[in-house]
Amino acid sequence: MSSQKKVRVRFAPSPTGGLHLGGVRTALFNYLFARHHKGEFILRIEDTDQTRFVSGAEEYITECLAWCGIEPDESPNKPGSFGPYRQSERKPSYRQYAEQLIKDGYAYYAFDTAEELEEQRKIHPNFRYSHENRAELRNSLSLSNEEVQMLLGEGVPYTVRIKMPENEVLSFEDMIRGRVSFETKLVDDKVLLKADGMPTYHLAVVVDDKAMEISHIFRGEEWLPSAPVHILLWEYLGWKQEMPEWAHLPLILKPDGNGKLSKRDGDRLGFPVYAMNWADPKSGDLTKGFRELGFLPEAFLNMLALLGWNDGTEQEIFTKDELIEKFAVERISKSGAKFDFEKAKWFNHEWIKQTDNIALVVQMRNILVEHGIEKVDPVFLDGVLSAVKERMTYISDFWTQTSFFFQRPNSYDVEAIKPKWNAQKTSFFEELIVELIELPVWEASALELFFKEKVASSGMKVGELMMPFRIMLVGGKFGPDVFKIAELLEENEVIGRIEAALPHFSE
Numbered sequence: 001m002s003s004q005k006k007v008r009v010r011f012a013p014s015p016t017g018g019l020h021l022g023g024v025r026t027a028l029f030n031y032l033f034a035r036h037h038k039g040e041f042i043l044r045i046e047d048t049d050q051t052r053f054v055s056g057a058e059e060y061i062t063e064c065l066a067w068c069g070i071e072p073d074e075s076p077n078k079p080g081s082f083g084p085y086r087q088s089e090r091k092p093s094y095r096q097y098a099e100q101l102i103k104d105g106y107a108y109y110a111f112d113t114a115e116e117l118e119e120q121r122k123i124h125p126n127f128r129y130s131h132e133n134r135a136e137l138r139n140s141l142s143l144s145n146e147e148v149q150m151l152l153g154e155g156v157p158y159t160v161r162i163k164m165p166e167n168e169v170l171s172f173e174d175m176i177r178g179r180v181s182f183e184t185k186l187v188d189d190k191v192l193l194k195a196d197g198m199p200t201y202h203l204a205v206v207v208d209d210k211a212m213e214i215s216h217i218f219r220g221e222e223w224l225p226s227a228p229v230h231i232l233l234w235e236y237l238g239w240k241q242e243m244p245e246w247a248h249l250p251l252i253l254k255p256d257g258n259g260k261l262s263k264r265d266g267d268r269l270g271f272p273v274y275a276m277n278w279a280d281p282k283s284g285d286l287t288k289g290f291r292e293l294g295f296l297p298e299a300f301l302n303m304l305a306l307l308g309w310n311d312g313t314e315q316e317i318f319t320k321d322e323l324i325e326k327f328a329v330e331r332i333s334k335s336g337a338k339f340d341f342e343k344a345k346w347f348n349h350e351w352i353k354q355t356d357n358i359a360l361v362v363q364m365r366n367i368l369v370e371h372g373i374e375k376v377d378p379v380f381l382d383g384v385l386s387a388v389k390e391r392m393t394y395i396s397d398f399w400t401q402t403s404f405f406f407q408r409p410n411s412y413d414v415e416a417i418k419p420k421w422n423a424q425k426t427s428f429f430e431e432l433i434v435e436l437i438e439l440p441v442w443e444a445s446a447l448e449l450f451f452k453e454k455v456a457s458s459g460m461k462v463g464e465l466m467m468p469f470r471i472m473l474v475g476g477k478f479g480p481d482v483f484k485i486a487e488l489l490e491e492n493e494v495i496g497r498i499e500a501a502l503p504h505f506s507e
């Protein structure tokens with residue numbers, strides 16, 4: 001990296017729908033690079049394609065970055081001195097560059113109507129507007145100057161297209177891939193300015209990256225084919241010396257490695273691909289997201305960071321601060337990264353385990369409220385959470401793992417118990433109720449010791465009585481350590497539950 005440049009990077013999504021995890025990874029890598037180099041991370045909304053605009057998508061992007069903790073330094077909601085940060089609001093700034101390119105002979109007016117181009121596509125199925133056919137189409141290169149002036153004077157709609165050189169090789173040094181070259185003869189004359197006066201992505205991205213003093217660009221590999229157009233625009237506009245450095249990030253692949261991971265793969269294989277739930281405003285279709293499934297943002301980011309990057313060691317769990325410190329472009333891989341949902345779950349599980357209860361309780365309380373449990377003693381909640389943390393994959397697992405702490409079982413899994421039940425076992429628990437009252441310390445290890453000693457003196461086996469005890473307390477064969485459960489439920493409740501359950505076992 002050249003040392004003089006102030007690092008300014010941007011995440012430049014188009015607000016067209018939910019944010020794919022690949023998009024969040026692009027944002028994350030930009031963010032990590034910016035923070036590592038004490039630079040700035042900018043959010044720019046690329047909304048020049050009015051036909052693809054989807055209402056609510058920009059708000060979704062903003063919320064998503066906030067949830068992930070990758071907040072921009074400058075954005076539509078937090079303007080800095082390079083605004084506006086929505087391309088549609090920058091519309092007046094682009095035309096002058098399109099006109100400058102025409103004047104300098106690097107671009108031209110194209111008057112072909114949509115119907116005419118459609119006609120061409122019918123005749124030539126692989127039709128591309130390019131050096132091969134531009135002389136036969138209706139543009140300022142094929143028409144006389146008088147005709148062009150007349151059409152312009154009459155207000156006939158036109159687009160502006162770049163005039164790709166016929167036979168040049170263009171190259172640049174990608175930060176990840178090294179030298180990448182393109183033959184211009186394979187690239188078509190891309191539209192730069194549309195008939196509605198809006199710039200296309202190609203013109204807008206170059207003009208804005210220049211205006212916003214962007215130093216480095218991290219974007220998905222799918223943008224690599226656009227690079228020759230962008231290189232030429234930087235050159236043709238006279239800004240070649242200021243061209244940012246580029247890094248084209250490897251694709252995120254389907255779990256089997258066969259092609260790019262799409263939203264449809266998620267639907268098909270039963271996992272989310274979007275960061276957060278996305279409700280399509282037109283169809284009303286809901287696409288599930290990682291947040292609502294119960295991912296911690298820390299886990300989501302950690303998982304994304306390792307899709308195509310590692311720090312060169314075996315370490316897998318990284319905090320955001322560690323990622324910032326260790327992030328290095330040299331360690332981004334060139335090849336695609338397979339998405340593995342089981343691994344994503346593992347990251348979440350690990351993060352739930354290592355996150356302080358204090359940072360989780362608000363979400364746990366919300367889950368309880370959803371189930372009608374409004375008041376919970378904070379010490380009890382803390383204990384319950386500690387008891388089940390190891391067993392949670394998703395935040396949303398909290399209720400299934402803990403509901404029995406907050407309400408008595410209303411049914412018992414007696415099938416495994418009844419056939420072997422006898423009067424001796426009934427007496428064991430009847431005596432236990434009385435003896436528990438006498439117990440001097442109510443704590444898991446003391447309870448366990450007492451229970452086991454009592455079993456031993458009865459001549460029965462621990463296993464024969466532990467399982468019934470668990471089922472009395474929770475209703476089934478699940479939950480954390482039974483003595484821990486008893487400790488948390490406290491004496492009165494444990495005794496109450498044994499009393500309530502016994503008749504179901506011996507009837």
Ligand code: GLU
Nearest residue numbers: 012013014046205219223
């Ligand atoms: N607007 C493009 C997108 O939607 C941005 C590509 C780029 O970063 O240059 O991803």
